[in-house]
Amino acid sequence: MTPEELSKTIKESLESLVASQKLDLPEIPEIKIERPKSKDHGDFASNIALMVSKSAGKNPREVAQLLVDVLSKNPGLKKVDIAGPGFLNFTLDSASLGELAKSILEQADKYGHTKTLNNETINIEFISANPTGPLHLGHTRWAAVGDAIARVLAASGAKVVREFYINDRGAQLDKFGISICAVANNEAIPEDGYHGAYVKDLAAEIVKERPEILKLSKDKQEIEFREEGYKRQLKQQQNVLDGFRTHFDVWYSERSLHSSGAVEKGLALLKKHGHVFEHEGATWLKTTDFGDDKDRVLIKADGEYTYFASDTAYYVDKRSRGNDVNIYLLGADHHGYVNRLRAVAACAGDDPDKNVEVLIGQLVKMLKNGQEVRLSKRAGNIITLEDLVDEVGVDAARYTLTRYPVDTPLTLEIDLLTSHTNDNPVFYVQYAHARIAAVIRSAQEKGIDWQKNKFNPAALVTEQEAELLGALSEFPRIVSSAAQLRQPHRVARYLEELATAYHSFYSACRVLPLVGEPVTDETIARLVLCAATKQVVKNGLDLLGVSAPEKM
RNA sequence: GCGCCCGUAGCUCAACGGAUAGAGCAACUGGUUUCUACCCAGUAGGUUGGGGGUUCGAUUCCCUCCGGGCGCACCA
Incomplete structure (x- = not known):
């Protein structure tokens, strides 16, 4: 049962x-x-x-x-x-509890999947970094958490769209182009430009491939370097995320919003709902009608669209693509956006409580040698996603980042994470998986075919077996609550409990018969229990994007 | 000043409004001639920042105070 x-x-x-x-x-x-x-x-x-x-x-x-x-x-x-x-x-009744093990094996990688969120189309936008540099530690948290949320949502029956918004328009990108151009010409990078080492690498690479750019006028050079740098930097981000096992369904360019007419379309919809007005030469959206602290400018007095105009158009566009729920994962430094985004939805005639969800993630701090490492894209002193992966590997990085709720600031002590992995529970969980795999390999070597023998659930009578079965039974509920609450860390915490239950079982209950002893109902039942546990550990780790090794 | 988040064991952090607030690390005591000891069993460690309120019941919800983080652009 x-x-x-x-x-x-x-x-x-x-x-x-x-x-x-x-x-x-x-x-x-x-x-x-x-x-x-x-x-x-x-x-x-x-x-x-x-x-x-x-x-x-x-x-x-x-x-x-x-x-x-x-x-x-x-x-x-x-x-x-x-x-x-x-x-x-x-x-x-122990037989009634034990039936679960068989049922898990029948459902295999579908065990844990539910229809909790059936028919909902959920768009989840995360990272959305400027294409002006490598992804830093904050982005890395969203890469792991956003992707894990997407996975638990999908497992709970939602249609999920993972989306990355590319800020490929505006002043930051211009500064990026100017910075590369300066380096290429052996000039000093402006104070408010980009100073990271990667800018030098980009400049060298671009000059090598397209030396003719240097012959252009300064204005044209800056544009060319900007475009070349943008292309390469975006590609770099995509490659890095690919290696991090975070894959997006949609890479949405801000430029395309403008070129496709989506901005005008969005504006028209807002006007239709009557929340747009003119003031001192600018065009405004009356977001204060819906809880924002002040109204926001859509078109500046000089005729330029604001970044906010892109945001509103982007929202309207997402909705027109059939996304019922639009989740935004933003850093704490952007929490001022929440009311604005909700107001946009309301101005577009939607229900902000239903169609918009903003998850605010607190920032990631990193300590090295007991001192805080400051993260700043512009200062060039940044810890990148790759740095973290180089230090601890993709599995440990993803697991560590998804193990905590996002609304608490996270402090990664790099010395602790890099010194050795004992502190990292990912190995504890993975070890449980590898340990089970070893038992099953051993059974096969001994010629014990637990799949063909009759499974007698009543043979699982010990306290440890009941405990393990109880833990296994919780998995679907954990996944669906993780999806509903958008809190994948529940899966990680659960896996740690499950691993504990297994290790405890393993110590107390011998699975395979000793030399000279016969294969009994208990042997078979315990092997089935092992296989079921292995399946659930794997399913759980999959939801976090962490591998489940057969050997360690 | 206004707004959002946080405050739980020495440290890093958990806990759909539920029973005796839990893990890991650090400290201490045991355990492996047997399937992976990256493991297991146990001891110790708490006024959940303080004070009110809501109710059968509060770490959780509301108010207030204290302390910390982050925001309050015709920037992106």
């Missing part, structure tokens, strides 16, 4: 109590099953009696007792207890 089945059983019991007029309930709420922290509280628990007691007009323990009377007739339930204020604690 899985938690879902138990939940359904409780619901039916409540319905029967209502039908026989033993209980008076206007409606039955969603019945949540959780796994108790303490083993004394059984395999599963529910607070349903506490939830409905008020509307039923009975005290919680009375409601619980009514439920126990019905539920205890169920053959899969060994014991149903009432505890504390009115919790229901369920202890399953």
